[in-house]
Amino acid sequence: xxxxxxxxYNELLVIKSQQGDxxxxxxxxxxxQKRLWNYAYRVTGSESAAWDIIQESWHGIIxxxxxxxxxxxxxxxxxxxxxxxxxxxxxxxxxxxxxDDELVKNIRxxxxxxxxxGKSELLLEAVRxxxxxxxxxVTLRYREGFDIEQIAKIIGVPEGTxxxxxxxxxxxxxxxxxxxxxE
Amino acid sequence: MxxxxxxxxxxxxxxxxxxxxxxxxxxxxxxxxxxxxxxxxTKIIFWIFYLCSIGMMIAGYIGLRSAANTVGxxxxxxxxxxxxxxxxxxxxxxxxxDTKLSVLxxxxxxxxxIAEKTSREQPAGN
Numbered sequence: 001x002x003x004x005x006x007x008x009y010n011e012l013l014v015i016k017s018q019q020g021d022x023x024x025x026x027x028x029x030x031x032x033q034k035r036l037w038n039y040a041y042r043v044t045g046s047e048s049a050a051w052d053i054i055q056e057s058w059h060g061i062i063x064x065x066x067x068x069x070x071x072x073x074x075x076x077x078x079x080x081x082x083x084x085x086x087x088x089x090x091x092x093x094x095x096x097x098x099x100d101d102e103l104v105k106n107i108r109x110x111x112x113x114x115x116x117x118g119k120s121e122l123l124l125e126a127v128r129x130x131x132x133x134x135x136x137x138v139t140l141r142y143r144e145g146f147d148i149e150q151i152a153k154i155i156g157v158p159e160g161t162x163x164x165x166x167x168x169x170x171x172x173x174x175x176x177x178x179x180x181x182x183e
Numbered sequence: 184m185x186x187x188x189x190x191x192x193x194x195x196x197x198x199x200x201x202x203x204x205x206x207x208x209x210x211x212x213x214x215x216x217x218x219x220x221x222x223x224x225t226k227i228i229f230w231i232f233y234l235c236s237i238g239m240m241i242a243g244y245i246g247l248r249s250a251a252n253t254v255g256x257x258x259x260x261x262x263x264x265x266x267x268x269x270x271x272x273x274x275x276x277x278x279x280x281d282t283k284l285s286v287l288x289x290x291x292x293x294x295x296x297i298a299e300k301t302s303r304e305q306p307a308g309n
Binding site for chain 2: 003009022034127173
């Protein structure tokens with residue numbers, strides 16, 4: 001598959017960063033920060049948690065970037081780090097039973113801001129009702145555009161499991177939207 | 184791709200409330216503090232090991248000169264050789280990594296030039 005100019009440039013930045021080039025790393029952070037933050041935000045449902053996760057993830061990226069053998073894998077590797085940090089965070093939050101309150105608050109906040117047709121809103125609400133693991137799956141597939149193989153590497157499960165979970169999630173979303181429409 | 188999947192793509196395209204100022208502050212912190220610190224730490228570790236290896240070589244040489252018997256001499260030679268081989272291996276390791284990254288960088292720069300040239304030429308060809 002032919003790589004785009006953007007992909008090649010990204011790989012060049014990764015290699016330069018591995019050599020210790022500060023400017024290249026600065027540009028790399030600028031390119032990926034928003035995407036990684038958005039992913040963390042979609043999964044955790046909390047802005048402050050997303051910022052904390054991003055901060056911790058960049059720590060991990062700096063520590064491990066020299067060990068990355070293929071610069072082309074930087075994207076999925078960085079998402080895997082963020083995904084692991086999100087999972088840790090959610091585990092801690094579940095233990096503290098704070099997750100639900102925060103999620104409800106954020107859903108309310110976002111509902112006030114969001115505009116658009118009713119169907120989109122229903123779908124967005126349905127996505128928010130999914131479990132964090134399923135939201136992560138949907139975000140990686142439909143927002144970040146990763147393929148099944150890449151998602152499997154990011155979340156650390158076999159490809160078949162990703163396919164079946166994705167299938168179940170889509171069915172669940174369809175059910176939630178239909179139920180809401182009938183109400 | 185069915186309708187639901189297309190709708191999902193549209194719905195998830197939003198960016199939430201991404202705070203650009205906070206992002207910029209964090210970016211500066213990440214690059215100036217953590218990245219620099221990490222790179223410096225690696226260099227310091229390298230130099231500590233390198234100086235230790237050279238120290239072993241010097242100690243081995245001095246020990247060899249002052250050894251009274253064959254067993255003592257052999258022990259100091261062994262000590263010297265460990266230090267000597269460590270410096271060689273460290274230089275070799277550094278050279279291999281550095282060369283690999285330099286070659287990869289050159290390749291990527293070449294690929295980038297080709298991609299840029301192709302994208303410039305494509306509109307003219309159409």
